[in-house]
Amino acid sequence: MTSSLLTAKNLTFGYDDVPILKNIFLKIEAGEFIGLIGPNGSGKSTLLKLLAGILDAPAHSIYFKQNDIRQVPRKRLAQSIAWTPQEQNLAFSFKNSEVVLMGRHPHLSLFTMESEKDFAIAQKAMETTHTLPFADRYFNEISGGEKQRVLIASAVAQEPEMMALDEPTSALDIKYQMQILEILKHLNEDKNTTIILAMHDLHLASKFCKRLVLLDNGKIVRDGPPDKVLEPGILEEVYNIDIKLYRDPNGGVLVSPLLSDLSSTAEFE
Numbered sequence: 001m002t003s004s005l006l007t008a009k010n011l012t013f014g015y016d017d018v019p020i021l022k023n024i025f026l027k028i029e030a031g032e033f034i035g036l037i038g039p040n041g042s043g044k045s046t047l048l049k050l051l052a053g054i055l056d057a058p059a060h061s062i063y064f065k066q067n068d069i070r071q072v073p074r075k076r077l078a079q080s081i082a083w084t085p086q087e088q089n090l091a092f093s094f095k096n097s098e099v100v101l102m103g104r105h106p107h108l109s110l111f112t113m114e115s116e117k118d119f120a121i122a123q124k125a126m127e128t129t130h131t132l133p134f135a136d137r138y139f140n141e142i143s144g145g146e147k148q149r150v151l152i153a154s155a156v157a158q159e160p161e162m163m164a165l166d167e168p169t170s171a172l173d174i175k176y177q178m179q180i181l182e183i184l185k186h187l188n189e190d191k192n193t194t195i196i197l198a199m200h201d202l203h204l205a206s207k208f209c210k211r212l213v214l215l216d217n218g219k220i221v222r223d224g225p226p227d228k229v230l231e232p233g234i235l236e237e238v239y240n241i242d243i244k245l246y247r248d249p250n251g252g253v254l255v256s257p258l259l260s261d262l263s264s265t266a267e268f269e
């Protein structure tokens with residue numbers, strides 16, 4: 001019997017006394033490709049940070065390979081789970097090549113310098129993510145889309161079992177969105193890297209993710225294959241807009257928001 005990679009069991013979490021995530025049950029098996037969707041503020045980033053061990057989870061609520069995540073040493077966790085943040089305004093005054101090389105740190109012993117092998121892995125990660133052209137420029141001097149790709153390169157260099165990526169495609173044009181999602185698809189298919197990513201583009205999510213988890217107001221309201229999760233009724237309820245769905249002949253579900261009654265535009269005149 002295979003044991004799951006990560007399991008959230010009745011996870012409730014808030015930053016203050018107010019719960020943000022409520023009674024979350026989520027089982028992630030090795031090799032899955034999961035899209036976390038839901039409106040702004042529904043708790044996607046918070047859930048990803050808890051799963052990746054960036055935020056401390058309450059006791060007995062998240063298990064990494066059947067161990068309470070709180071008992072797993074940070075370094076061990078960082079060797080297995082890469083996380084990329086949603087915001088790219090990190091004050092990194094490092095060269096992009098150095099940011100990528102940092103992905104190797106969980107694998108180094110204390111006071112050990114990176115080896116030739118680490119440099120080679122970082123170089124390969126930059127090739128894969130098409131970030132070599134700005135390897136020698138500084139992280140805070142490149143565009144939002146370029147930053148996202150550098151952060152993904154760093155996660156690739158980490159060679160993790162699982163990647164938790166927070167809106168990795170939101171600052172990218174359609175070509176780079178596809179490119180990043182295809183890189184993740186290859187890592188998933190060729191290296192069995194488990195992927196969980198938050199994203200807003202429901203059409204692209206349905207094309208690439210084998211499973212979608214829909215969050216609304218801190219609760220999982222749907223969890224399953226894209227065509228079972230992306231249904232007009234639930235989407236209209238969660239996003240509070242009228243929606244029509246079409247089957248994309250090239251795979252996935254096209255989510256088309258309907259124009260609302262614009263009689264209120266008078267207010268803008």
Ligand SMILES: Nc1ncnc2c1ncn2[C@@H]1O[C@H](COP(=O)(O)OP(=O)(O)O)[C@@H](O)[C@H]1O
Nearest residue numbers: 015016020038039040041042043044045046047
């Ligand atoms: N560091 C924080 N301190 C307090 N509240 C936070 C913090 N981060 C997020 N929140 C709140 O938690 C809720 C969920 O936020 P978040 O997980 O970022 O949602 P999403 O990623 O789906 O937009 C929001 O109401 C947000 O204001």
Ligand SMILES: [Mg+2]
Nearest residue numbers: 044045046086
């Ligand atoms: Mg977020």
